Amino acid sequence: MSKIFLNQVGFQPDSAKKAVLDFEADEFKIVDDAGNEAFNGRVIHFGKDEISGEDTYVADFGGFYKAGRYHVEANGVSSPNFEISENVYDKLMKDICKCFYYLRCGDALDRKYAGEFYHEPCHMSKATVYGEDTDPVDVTGGWHDAGDYGRYSTAGAVAVAHLLYGVRFFDNLLNVEFDIPKVQAGSASADNTSISGYLPDILAEAKVELDFLMKMQRENGSVWHKVTTFCHAPFIMPEEDTSELFLFNVSSMATADIAAVFALAYTIYRNYDAEYADKLMDRAKRAYKWLQDNPEPLLFKNAEGSNTGEYGEAEDISNRFWAACALYEATGEKSYYQDAETQKERLGSFDKAAEFKGYQGDVFTCLGWAEVAGLGCMSLLLSDDGSELFELAKKSYLQEADRLCDNADKNGFGLCMDKKDFIWGSNMELLKYLMVLTVAEHINSETATNAGGNGKLAKSVKKTRSKYESAIIAGIDYLLGCNSMDVSYVTGNGEKAFKNPHLRPTAIDDVEQPWPGLVSGGPNVGLQDERAQTLPKDLPPMKCYLDHIDCYSLNEITIYWNSPLVFVMAGVFRRMGR
Incomplete structure (x- = not known):
């Protein structure tokens, strides 16, 4: 069946706009809700690409600006409906932020805010320290990590970091309200000057996970x-998961990530609650001191017989680099900069020697739960000190962004990925890349501003920024439906949004639809679960997807698949002047 693929949520009036056809056509038209033709244009044949397997044709309607509800028609085929509006992404932004609230663990949900997705308090018992004869520990709170009910330090730290770097780069994120309980702000300065009002919603939600990470x-x-728990719970509601909780071994990766995210959080919360911020900094320095006293990597492996998420890593160098960079940016202390230089050299050597890399591109732009040097470079960029490490961060982001734009030129969807990127959690690979492109555009925007907005530099920067922005928009389009599966990978957003995440509560809560704003893991050529293996063999990478609850390798959700989308959309909102 012939199809027209496009962003099912819609477009801003002055943004790039396109649909991708998997069939030959000469012309297309834009049709409004009343059935009237509002715009028409020529279809351009792009050709076949290896990631989608489609012979693609592109209908560009970037020159159509009128607000309204529409669909695209060509040769008698109609696309899903979409909207053109200045506020087209408002609901999406609120949904992707609020999904963290629904994932809260403990007794933090309120029927007023959770509505039909409310569940009773869960995982309120103290946790046994595995392998130690010591008292159980209160570690209540935080967010459930993914489709399961585990809570993981490295994953949680990275998710919070994506949100908080979003605040640092794009403070308009502080203005987004998404209907969660308000948290009173504290004292904002050393002289105990009081702030009236509440924490911005994004900081109130991030604080839930920060408080848990402190525990x-x-x-x-x-x-x-x-x-x-020792093994994953079956598909039961959170409050029914009453098996014994275990705190599993210390790792140097977790300790470094917590040092980094606490230092980052300090730079933001000190403007709202000085006492809380000082506590974060004290915890960051305490973690860093432990790292200094324990220079050898302390990696993590699951206890024998345990099957909950391992989150193992091959090294802890990128984590230590991030910690040093974040503490340097937060404190200005030269010793942290010197440590970051040391870790940079170590990571560069490790990267060159590695026989297998779990990432594409520049290690200093990696933003996942494992390789986190890109987060360290984001702190270096925020320091804006003109140092050698600042220049390394700037160069790394710009060069990686250029690589991604080269990828985007190779397929009809304008997608910055190649076939190697369609792994478990491919949508996070995309979103990490969109973060890189967003940071690169920010760098060039700052450069243009500093250049006074005129002259050869500003003209060059404006042209480059447009390239990055085009790749960002194409990536958002892909996520929201402009893909060969014809599906929006964000629940509740788009006419054909996926509906069956591998997520325990939404699978069995007797609510027909999952809560909105969840990002699916997306296509994965590995097809590691039994249900996924029912798909035909040798599918193109973009088509290795199935919207089914059993597909944990294709359709699970996690906090760190949502968090980069929040960062990217904050950048979009900044470009909108919002």
Whole structure:
């Protein structure tokens, strides 16, 4: 069946706009809700590409600006409906932020805010420290990590970091309200000057996870890697998961990530609650001191027989680099900069020697739960000190963004991915890339501003920024329906949004639709679960997807698949002047 693929949520009036056809056509038209033709244009044949397997044809309607509801027609085929509006992404932004609230663990949900997705308090018992004869520990709170009910220090730290870097780069994120309980702001300065009002919603939500991560830190500064039951719970509601909780071993990765995210959080919360911010900084320095006292990597492996998420890593160098960079940016202390230089050299050597890399591109732009040097470089960019490490960060982001734009030129969807990127969680690979492109555009925007907006530099920068922005828009389009599966990978957003995430509560809560704003893992050539293996063999990468609850390798959700989309959309809102 012939199809027209496009962003099912819609477009801003002055943004790029396109639909991709998998059939030959000469012309297309834009039709409004009343059935009237509002615009028409020529279809351009792009050709076949290996990631979608489609012979693609592109209908560009970037020159159509009128607000309204429409669909595209060509040769008797109609696309899903979409909207053109200045506010087209408002609901999406609120949904992707609020999904963290629905994932809260403990007794943090309120029927007023959770509505039909409310569940009773869960995982309220103290956790046994695995392998140690010591008192159980209160580690209540935080967010459930993914389709399961585990809570993991490295994953949680990275998700919070995506949100908080979003605040640092694009403070308009502080203005987004998404209907969660208000949290009173504290004292904002050393002289105890009081702030009236509440924390911005994004900071109130991030604080839920920060408070939990504080509980995961031991007195000596080290951090437990995770708290879970010994094995994954069956598909039951959170409050029915009453098996014994275990705190599993300390890891140097978790300790470094917590040092980094606490330092980052300090730079923001000090404007709202000085006492809380000082507590974060004290915890960050305590974790960092433990790292200094324990220079050898302390990696993590699951206990024998345990099957909850391992989140294992091959090294802890990128984590230590991030911690040093974040503390340097937060404090200005030269010793952290010197440590970051050391870790940079170590990471560069490790990267060159690695026989297998779990990432594409520049290691200094990696933003996932494992390789986190890109987060360290974001702190360096925020320092804006003109140092050698600042220049490394700037160069790395710009060069990686250029690589991604080269990828985008190779397929009809304008997608910055290649076939190697369609792994477990491919949509996070995309969103990490969109973060890189967003940061690169920000760098060039700042450069243009500093250049006074005129002259050869400003003209060059404007042209480059347009290239990055085009790739960002194409990536958002892909996520929201302009893909060969003809599906929006964000629940509740788009006419054909996916509906069956591998997520325990939404699978069995007797509510027909999942809560909105969840990002699917997306197509994955590995097809690691039994249901996924029912798909035909040798599918093109973009088509290795199935919207089914059993597809944990294709359709699970996680906090760190949502968080980069929040960052990217904050950048979009900034470009909108919002």
